[in-house]
Amino acid sequence: MPLALFDYRKKLIGKILSASSQEEVKQIIDKAMDGLEDHKAVKNIVCSFSDNMLSDLEQFDPINKTSQQWANINMARVTFNRIKAAIGIKLNQ
Secondary structure: OHHHHHHHHHHHHHHHHHOOOHHHHHHHHHHHHHHHHHOOOOHHHHHHHHHHHHHHHHOOOHHHOOHHHHHHHHHHHHHHHHHHHHHHHHHHO
């Protein structure tokens, strides 16, 4: 499963980078999270997936990306941080 999630993250990053707007980035991530839920991924796996996505997104250098790609990366980082915060609230309830 870890290799499958690694591949899933890489495909998701490609979609994030090629999105035409920040709204599209949010939709792509929402769809990806729905996909994890459809596969009945436990909250810890979703949180770990989000952590790994954030780590992957942190590796990008703004000098090597277009302004749209950089905006998409930043929106994805905000979105994954919100997902982690929401999961943290759910885990504590």
